[in-house]
Amino acid sequence: MPEKNPDKGSEVLQRIEVEDLFGRLSYNIVPEPPADGPGGISDRLMLLYGDNGSGKTTILKLVWDLLSPATSRGHRSRVARTPFRRIALTLSDGTVIEAIKKAELVGDFVVLVHYPSRRSQIRVDYEVNSQMAIRYDDLDFGDISRMTTENILKLSRKYGQKIKRNDDGEYLGFLKDCAIAPIFLADDRIIYSDLIDEEETARAERRPQGDPDAARRSVSEEVLFCMDRLSQQLRQLTIGAQAIGSQNATSLYMDVLERLGDTASDSRVVDDVNLEKQIITLGLRNEKFEQLGFSPSFPAGAFLTLVSKLDDQAKQVAKGVLGPYFVSLEKRLDALQEAQGITQTLLDQANSFLRGKYLTFRPREGIRIVTDSDSLLDPTNLSSGERQLVLLLCYTMLARQTSRLFIIDEPELSLNIKWQRRIIDALLTCAANSGIQFIVATHSIELITGYRERLVRLANTKRT
Structure with missing residues (x-):
């Protein structure tokens, strides 16, 4: 197992809360404290384990979109199109990034950034157009919220803070200042990142089916590329x-x-x-x-x-x-x-x-x-x-220079059982002394061997 790194081990993301994903799934995703303590190597790992249809991939995509600041990659539009009621990401310093749908599970939503030590917070309202997309040149970033006063007061009481309206420049600036720059390796083996040229991403997405x-x-071209x-x-x-x-x-x-x-x-x-x-x-x-x-x-x-x-x-x-x-x-x-x-x-x-x-x-x-x-x-x-x-090892080495969060969907794809048991150790070793956190969604029991305390089984908390 990789050695403990006391200097750069702190995770980026501590908790993920999801309400009414697809209208039927709610989760509170928070791993147990790492066995090797804060700053340990496993502190930089969050494993999501669930059955098919549990929404693992969708949750990974939402995390990537909410933490990515680029305005030309469709991040906010995908959040609008994804059916959920609320998602909240708690960062390691206690800051909470929250996205709440205003009326329906798809469509208009509000993003709130709750700082742990400030009373004035960031608020951004996003409205979709007829194509269910966020268009920056169509938005009026003033008092366009459709949330009721009662809901705003509830949020204020929950966090004990004053919620401030703002355009999304402050929110995107906050994401840039965080320098998380998440990288997402999807189950199609395409790498998605604001740091990768759009032409390169488009090339990968044009793969023949x-x-x-x-x-x-x-x-193979993707292997050569990385x-x-x-x-x-x-x-x-x-x-x-x-x-x-x-x-x-x-x-x-x-x-x-x-x-x-x-x-x-x-x-x-x-x-x-x-x-x-x-x-x-x-x-x-x-x-x-x-x-x-x-x-x-x-x-x-x-x-x-x-x-x-x-x-x-x-x-x-x-x-x-x-x-x-x-x-x-x-x-x-x-x-x-x-x-x-x-x-x-x-x-x-x-x-x-x-x-x-x-x-x-x-x-x-x-x-x-x-x-x-x-x-x-x-x-x-x-x-x-x-x-x-x-692909996994080379992209991990690339990520250590540019990112603090590497999101991987089903790294076990095509790996034999022996390799599945070893791959997490290999990834953490490649990322040592970089401060990268891995969020990994998996179906593989073999993959989680040795890191069970960092495993979160997706158990639906929604009452029916």
Whole structure:
């Protein structure tokens, strides 16, 4: 199981309340406290388990739409079209985002943001047009609410706060300030996010239906797409290290001259660093970066051979010359540490599942799938489970740089039972130290093994 992370473990979403979903389902979704305590690795996981028809997918979509600020993706229109009476999302700081339908289960609705420490709250009224859509240029963001005074007073008494009317600029600004930027991996294996270009999403949505071979090719294209995006992101992380290398060149040579001057005027030891130990440590560390193509080879063996031939006085001179060089290498590796850690974690997790093939990465080629005989493998030649695995892990790595909430519908699709038991651990490991929370809807008993305290069974609380 992944290690506990006390610094970035806090969840984004604590509770989901739904009333009259489809007119017949009501839920209070709140997991038990995590077994490893607040800030633990499982604190970043919420598992929804329910039968077919329980509304799991619809709830995930509502969460994604209510927390996404983009005005051109249809978020508010989908909320209007989804039949429910009320949904409330409680964030980790106690803030509640509430959407309430005004009359019918579909159509006009109001969004309220209740801060835990303020009396003045955000209120936005949304009205639909004849196509049951929210049109920003059609709305009059004034006093357009159709809620009765009695209902407004009830809400005010419930939260003990004054409700303030506002246009949706404040609400959308609030969502942007939260920087949750949710990512939704739907059961069609299309990734949905405000951060992904609309053209790319449209391309995925145009996948052919009913043709197994065409569908297989389309899913394979999605695998290539996410691998390419992640490769670009990993390359971007190395740019800072390249800048550090060039910036340190001048200071390195100046430091060498200063140390040579000190050594020439003082025969005492330049510092307490053991030169041989420093070479060995640097060589071992550099190997991890060299294997991924992030750093050139460091000839530790050759350095040690040469140093072993020096007398004590010559070693002091060598320390003065090599010291700044070694420091510059350490700084470069420090700058590459995030990229190396993310890449190695991805490869370790993916390759612990795969057999007869494995993922590799080099900055020039990017992420590739290779057979044990070193032949490049196209994603169309992967099994459906292998494609699902690569998608989940790569998208998790993408999410850690841009999002605080990764919503996944049925990650168990196409995964065998053994993989289902391990996939949650793998996702949490890939997201370690990022603060991402996962909200996962599943039918799989195997998937929840080890995280039962974070499981919420969807039990209808609506009285009939």
